[in-house]
Amino acid sequence: xxxxxAPEPARQLETTASLDVRKLxxxxxxxxxxxxxEGTFGMVKHxxxxxxxxxxxxxxxxxxxxxxxxxxxxxxxxPAGTLDPGETPLSTMQRELQEEAGYSATRWDELGALLPxxxxxxxxxxxxxxxxxxxxSERPPGDDDEDLEVxxxxxxxxxxxxxxxxxxxxxxxxxxxxxxxQVLGI
Amino acid sequence: xxxxxAPEPARQLETTASLDVRKLxxxxxxxxxxxxxEGTFGMVKHxxxxxxxxxxxxxxxxxxxxxxxxxxxxxxxxPAGTLDPGETPLSTMQRELQEEAGYSATRWDELGALLPxxxxxxxxxxxxxxxxxxxxSERPPGDDDEDLEVxxxxxxxxxxxxxxxxxxxxxxxxxxxxxxxQVLGI
Numbered sequence: 452x453x454x455x456x457a458p459e460p461a462r463q464l465e466t467t468a469s470l471d472v473r474k475l476x477x478x479x480x481x482x483x484x485x486x487x488x489e490g491t492f493g494m495v496k497h498x499x500x501x502x503x504x505x506x507x508x509x510x511x512x513x514x515x516x517x518x519x520x521x522x523x524x525x526x527x528x529x530p531a532g533t534l535d536p537g538e539t540p541l542s543t544m545q546r547e548l549q550e551e552a553g554y555s556a557t558r559w560d561e562l563g564a565l566l567p568x569x570x571x572x573x574x575x576x577x578x579x580x581x582x583x584x585x586x587x588s589e590r591p592p593g594d595d596d597e598d599l600e601v602x603x604x605x606x607x608x609x610x611x612x613x614x615x616x617x618x619x620x621x622x623x624x625x626x627x628x629x630x631x632x633q634v635l636g637i
Numbered sequence: 638x639x640x641x642x643a644p645e646p647a648r649q650l651e652t653t654a655s656l657d658v659r660k661l662x663x664x665x666x667x668x669x670x671x672x673x674x675e676g677t678f679g680m681v682k683h684x685x686x687x688x689x690x691x692x693x694x695x696x697x698x699x700x701x702x703x704x705x706x707x708x709x710x711x712x713x714x715x716p717a718g719t720l721d722p723g724e725t726p727l728s729t730m731q732r733e734l735q736e737e738a739g740y741s742a743t744r745w746d747e748l749g750a751l752l753p754x755x756x757x758x759x760x761x762x763x764x765x766x767x768x769x770x771x772x773x774s775e776r777p778p779g780d781d782d783e784d785l786e787v788x789x790x791x792x793x794x795x796x797x798x799x800x801x802x803x804x805x806x807x808x809x810x811x812x813x814x815x816x817x818x819q820v821l822g823i
Contacts, residue, residue, distance in 0.1 A: 459704065
């Protein structure tokens, strides 16, 4: 492959408006792009997030069926969460795996970094494969606005669900599953 | 599989702030979630988008290396674009394939709908597989803030690039490639 491109920040000329809500900041910026064009662009500033593909000893994956108000439905997703101040991507994920799925894991592999919305968000999601899982006797409390249930699935059932076209594809979860399958050799 | 969940809109109590920029609208809403919790949440309202995995007769795919200001780098992506008023997902994609990649296609298959950021955006990206491609002698003009180059890759090279961990994964493109591989049987 050709060498990867170096970072090229756009020149930020002026922030003309912004809104802060929970962990998100919306900004409207006047910018000059590297190609020279000047314009006004909107974007989300996000603290970053982590996601894990948790795989049990029998090969099943631990997924969630989670309510998402922005799209008014429940989605099949892997456990994930936003970085809190002072957390590393791995420590966020270790916390979220316990809070959301009720499991701890002792074997962690990195699956790379994913950009969910590069057109209008700087969010980076750090992907992990979590193995050597232990189910907790009790889930620690998570966010009080979360509404989710844990779903255990075989890899074949997950592939079939993605292939069915019957439900929306959560891009971070499908991308993480693609990477996990590469690493697992399945 | 269990039957898929029905849509469950959250109850929107009040919009407390909003920002409009280009095709995006940022909103801060006071909402009551289906589980009963009330809170203030931020989200992006987006008109929707389309993406195509274009496959040449020799099996190579047509990708783009595109500058993205929000993440300050160039990403490897499939051709994609935002719906303009009056467009269908397919007509958007037929236009964007010509503008961004310089190809037209006569064989189109749907690959389902993807949610890039269901935590804070209602954007839906409609995925297509585009085949029976013809390279245009001249690309029609596209958006003047786009900065991209066309890259032709074999499926094996694309898989290897995703596996390398050397660059950010564009979630919509990896997800679309996962679906395209299922349909192509590769």
